[in-house]
Each structure stands twice: as structure tokens, then as C-alpha cells.
Amino acid sequence: xxxxxxxxxxxxxxxxxxxxxxxxxxxxxxxxxxxxxxxxxxxxxxxxxxxxxxxxxxxxxxxxxxxxxxxxxxxxxxxxxxxxxxxxxxxxxxxxxxxxxxxxxxxxxxxxxxxxxxxxxxxxxxxxxxxxxxxxxxxxxxxxxxxxxxxxxxxxxxxxxxxxxxxxxxxxxxxxxxxxxxxxxxxxxxxxxxxxxxxxxxxxxxxxxx
DNA sequence: CCATTAAGATACT
DNA sequence: AGTATCTTAATGG
Numbered sequence: 001x002x003x004x005x006x007x008x009x010x011x012x013x014x015x016x017x018x019x020x021x022x023x024x025x026x027x028x029x030x031x032x033x034x035x036x037x038x039x040x041x042x043x044x045x046x047x048x049x050x051x052x053x054x055x056x057x058x059x060x061x062x063x064x065x066x067x068x069x070x071x072x073x074x075x076x077x078x079x080x081x082x083x084x085x086x087x088x089x090x091x092x093x094x095x096x097x098x099x100x101x102x103x104x105x106x107x108x109x110x111x112x113x114x115x116x117x118x119x120x121x122x123x124x125x126x127x128x129x130x131x132x133x134x135x136x137x138x139x140x141x142x143x144x145x146x147x148x149x150x151x152x153x154x155x156x157x158x159x160x161x162x163x164x165x166x167x168x169x170x171x172x173x174x175x176x177x178x179x180x181x182x183x184x185x186x187x188x189x190x191x192x193x194x195x196x197x198x199x200x201x202x203x204x205x206x207x208x209x210x
Numbered sequence: 211c212c213a214t215t216a217a218g219a220t221a222c223t
Numbered sequence: 224a225g226t227a228t229c230t231t232a233a234t235g236g
Binding site: 170171172183186187190202203 | 215216217218219
Binding site for chain 3: 147180181183184187202203
């Protein structure tokens with residue numbers, strides 16, 4: 001674990017900070033599809049993603065979901081940072097996109113380190129910043145782009161985070177993430193297949209031009 | 211085999 | 224773009 005941590009965070013965290021992280025952090029391993037954080041749950045620890053990818057979703061009253069963004073290696077969830085300000089419930093749901101290794105840091109440590117380490121402060125602020133930007137990007141996509149563009153972006157992003165040109169999801173799952181219906185996704189995918197952008201198979205999609 | 215489920219088709223709003 | 228419904232095709236017991 002020391003090795004992994006060094007590789008990812010060496011450049012931004014000071015040595016004593018990394019030592020402290022190793023001391024108090026707990027590694028959890030989850031497999032693809034596992035729910036890491038559920039809406040309404042209290043956040044007691046802050047997750048640092050060491051390996052794999054995590055998708056972050058929002059849900060409405062009817063239980064319909066919408067994909068907000070993906071977390072990748074070295075990133076963290078800004079929702080959990082609100083814990084600094086007190087005990088807040090999670091507004092989002094986080095699901096492991098791939099098998100993932102996550103380092104959990106107790107919330108009180110997080111506050112302590114904010115005062116103590118410059119590297120940590122920067123990390124938190126940068127993280128906030130990039131999460132916000134990703135969120136803005138998703139909002140733009142929803143507001144200004146039509147569904148086929150959204151779908152293309154979704155597929156490309158998915159390939160990127162899973163590091164695989166085959167997307168192992170059903171049309172229905174994609175429809176849930178983009179908050180639309182299965183038939184519509186099927187129609188659009190068919191169109192994209194005709195345009196030789198991808199190849200359709202049962203339960204997975206092969207992206208051709210990556 | 212059959213049950214389940216993904217995905218294609220068609221027609222309607 | 225989305226819903227409802229039916230049909231067809233894979234997949235896993």
C-alpha cells in the first residue's frame with residue numbers, strides 16, 4: 001500500500017502526510033457494480049480512489065437516475081468534503097464502475113490535515129475545482145447538446161475510465177445513466193452502428209474509432 | 211429443453 | 224423523444 005500511495009500522491013503530498021495517511025487510512029476493495037455510497041447515508045470517511053473508477057449519480061423522487069461524473073485514480077468525492085462542516089447526509093450515490101481499491105480516511109483527520117499540510121489543502125481545493133468543472137460540463141451537455149452527442153460522449157468516457165473499447169452495459173443501463181428510455185438508446189446506437197462508429201452485440205458494445 | 215432477459219420492430223403520442 | 228406492446232434472439236440453467 002505504501003508503494004501505491006507514493007506512486008499516486010508523491011508529487012502533491014509531503015512525506016509526513018503520506019505516513020499519516022498510511023497510519024490511519026483503511027483500504028477497502030469493491031467489485032464492479034457495488035454501491036459505495038448511498039443517498040441519505042452519513043459520510044463518515046473520505047474516500048481516496050487508488051485504483052479503478054467510480055460513477056457518481058443523482059436520483060430524483062421517482063428513483064430515476066442521472067450520471068453526474070466519474071471519479072478516477074487519485075481523485076476524491078467532493079460530497080464527502082462537506083463533512084468538514086458537520087454531519088451531512090450524502091446527496092449522491094456512488095457505484096463502482098470497475099473493481100476498485102479505495103482508501104478511507106476518517107473525517108476528523110481530514111480537518112486536521114487541512115491546517116497542517118499545504119499539499120493536502122491544495123489537493124482538496126483542486127479536487128473541488130475539478131469536480132465542479134466536471135459537473136458544469138455535464139450540465140452543459142444536458143442543456144445544450146442533443147441526445148446523440150450525449151450518448152457519444154458517454155460511450156467515449158466509459159471506454160476511457162474502464163480502459164476497454166468494449167462497453168459491457170445493456171442499452172437499458174445506458175438509458176438509466178443518461179436518464180432516457182431504452183428504445184431511444186437502441187435507436188441511436190443502431191444509427192451509430194450504421195455510421196460505422198461502433199459494433200453492437202448482446203450485452204456489450206464495441207467502439208471502433210477510439 | 212425452458213425461463214429469463216437483451217434488443218429489435220412498429221405504431222402511437 | 225418517449226411509451227406501450229410484441230417479436231426475436233441469446234444465455235444460462
